[in-house]
Amino acid sequence: MEREEFKIIPINILLVEDNPGDARLAEEALLESKIKNKLYLAVDGEEAMQFLRQEGEFTNVPFPDLILLDLNLPKKDGREVLAEIKSDERLKRIPVVIFTTSKSEEDVLKTYNLHANCFITKPLDLHQFLKVVRSIEDFWLTIVRLPKE
Amino acid sequence: MDQDLRVVKASRSFYDFFKVNSDETIGTLIYDLGNKQWDIPKLRELLETILPEKTTFDNYVVEHDFSTIGKRIMLLNARQIERAFGKEKIILLAIEDITASKNAEEKLKKTFIELKRSNEELEQFAYIASHDLQEPLRMVASYTQLLERRYKDKLDKDAIDFIGFAVDGANRMQRLINDLLDFSRITLRGKELESVSLTEALGAAIFSLQNTIHESNAIILNDELPMVKGDLSQLMRVFQNLIDNAIKFKGDKTPIINIRVKEEGEKVVISVEDNGIGIESKYKERVFVIFQRLNNRTEYKGTGIGLAICKRTIERHGGKIWFESEFGKGTTFYFTLNK
Numbered sequence: 001m002e003r004e005e006f007k008i009i010p011i012n013i014l015l016v017e018d019n020p021g022d023a024r025l026a027e028e029a030l031l032e033s034k035i036k037n038k039l040y041l042a043v044d045g046e047e048a049m050q051f052l053r054q055e056g057e058f059t060n061v062p063f064p065d066l067i068l069l070d071l072n073l074p075k076k077d078g079r080e081v082l083a084e085i086k087s088d089e090r091l092k093r094i095p096v097v098i099f100t101t102s103k104s105e106e107d108v109l110k111t112y113n114l115h116a117n118c119f120i121t122k123p124l125d126l127h128q129f130l131k132v133v134r135s136i137e138d139f140w141l142t143i144v145r146l147p148k149e
Numbered sequence: 150m151d152q153d154l155r156v157v158k159a160s161r162s163f164y165d166f167f168k169v170n171s172d173e174t175i176g177t178l179i180y181d182l183g184n185k186q187w188d189i190p191k192l193r194e195l196l197e198t199i200l201p202e203k204t205t206f207d208n209y210v211v212e213h214d215f216s217t218i219g220k221r222i223m224l225l226n227a228r229q230i231e232r233a234f235g236k237e238k239i240i241l242l243a244i245e246d247i248t249a250s251k252n253a254e255e256k257l258k259k260t261f262i263e264l265k266r267s268n269e270e271l272e273q274f275a276y277i278a279s280h281d282l283q284e285p286l287r288m289v290a291s292y293t294q295l296l297e298r299r300y301k302d303k304l305d306k307d308a309i310d311f312i313g314f315a316v317d318g319a320n321r322m323q324r325l326i327n328d329l330l331d332f333s334r335i336t337l338r339g340k341e342l343e344s345v346s347l348t349e350a351l352g353a354a355i356f357s358l359q360n361t362i363h364e365s366n367a368i369i370l371n372d373e374l375p376m377v378k379g380d381l382s383q384l385m386r387v388f389q390n391l392i393d394n395a396i397k398f399k400g401d402k403t404p405i406i407n408i409r410v411k412e413e414g415e416k417v418v419i420s421v422e423d424n425g426i427g428i429e430s431k432y433k434e435r436v437f438v439i440f441q442r443l444n445n446r447t448e449y450k451g452t453g454i455g456l457a458i459c460k461r462t463i464e465r466h467g468g469k470i471w472f473e474s475e476f477g478k479g480t481t482f483y484f485t486l487n488k
Contacts, residue, residue: 021288028295101284124287124323126294 014064016048029133045076071100086115204229290319328454347374354388371408377486390455395423422481
């Protein structure tokens with residue numbers, strides 16, 4: 001564990017988000033983070049799947065260590081993206097955090113049924129928002145023990 | 150009618166309704182009656198094809214424009230009636246005017262479809278309110294806050310104040326949207342009414358308000374409450390809103406809240422009485438309207454949704470809600486529910 005603390009390889013996070021305002025907020029939150037990270041952005045569901053399968057312009061991108069996934073996305077919906085990730089042998093172990101404005105019980109139930117790793121409703125308040133993003137990062141990237149590649 | 154479809158006898162109401170007399174009716178071929186207004190293809194088919202074959206026909210609906218009485222919808226029934234040996238069979242034809250009830254039925258059907266559509270629209274609205282409206286709002290609030298956070302040192306006191314107002318406005322709007330959503334969910338997402346314990350509803354309401362009750366030293370007294378037909382979580386919300394209001398509008402006294410019950414046949418009347426500031430009688434109707442607030446915002450917090458939710462809930466339960474109040478002395482809210 002201790003040796004890993006000294007790793008300089010940054011943690012790769014894929015953010016799937018169509019709203020630039022939200023993407024920037026997440027970026028700002030992660031900038032203030034103490035964990036060295038690199039944030040990649042996919043602006044719709046199709047782009048997210050291309051990124052994860054390293055297709056097209058994404059042939060040289062790394063596998064993300066964590067995926068932050070919005071639900072209501074253009075082209076391919078977040079729920080479809082989630083279903084594809086969780087049924088793909090190579091991708092299904094990457095933790096997927098649903099990060100959405102939705103509070104709907106239906107969305108919560110549906111995404112957990114699709115094996116989402118957790119569901120978070122974006123807080124309205126900036127300070128809460130920043131705190132939540134940092135908690136996500138902290139929990140999934142330092143507290144949780146995940147299988148090695 | 151005889152077997153040749155000539156009228157043998159007609160009832161009084163037949164003459165009255167079709168505005169004809171017996172002279173022109175008796176012995177006349179049915180199709181020739183009153184300017185041949187009964188010469189309807191459908192009736193010909195019924196009398197000449199179906200009746201001889203089956204000796205009876207039931208509940209045939211015929212829509213026709215009659216020359217004496219206008220467009221009508223008639224329900225036709227007929228029987229072949231056997232008579233004593235040697236006598237010819239006769240045909241009994243019963244004509245019932247169902248225009249009014251048919252029209253009412255049509256109207257009801259239309260209203261129902263209309264209602265279903267508007268309900269679906271509301272459902273759609275609820276989703277839009279919960280998601281699409283919140284997102285831009287979150288942007289406004291977050292980025293004004295980010296401005297403050299990032300540039301605090303460069304901003305003067307006015308600028309910080311302005312940001313405060315902007316954030317406060319966005320927060321308040323989010324509360325309004327959430328309240329509106331709650332309000333629309335009363336009917337959209339309400340559970341089926343079943344037999345539930347009002348004691349349980351009141352208990353849950355008091356539990357959820359325990360901090361408020363504790364801080365205000367409020368005393369809550371209640372009768373033993375009956376079982377009613379209801380949606381438990383919605384009735385809990387009614388008690389919660391009424392008690393919360395009773396404490397919020399307490400004035401400078403320690404709040405004493407009395408919850409009583411009176412049974413009236415199949416109904417129960419619940420009353421929630423407080424010793425608070427009271428409501429002036431001129432506001433009798435307004436208090437139940439959504440987002441109506443009678444007091445200023447700094448003194449009394451809230452969006453003004455509480456009583457609107459109570460009213461909608463009680464009406465969904467088939468009951469009524471009203472209040473009596475003496476300004477400065479207290480208010481009693483009453484609502485009825487079914488056992």
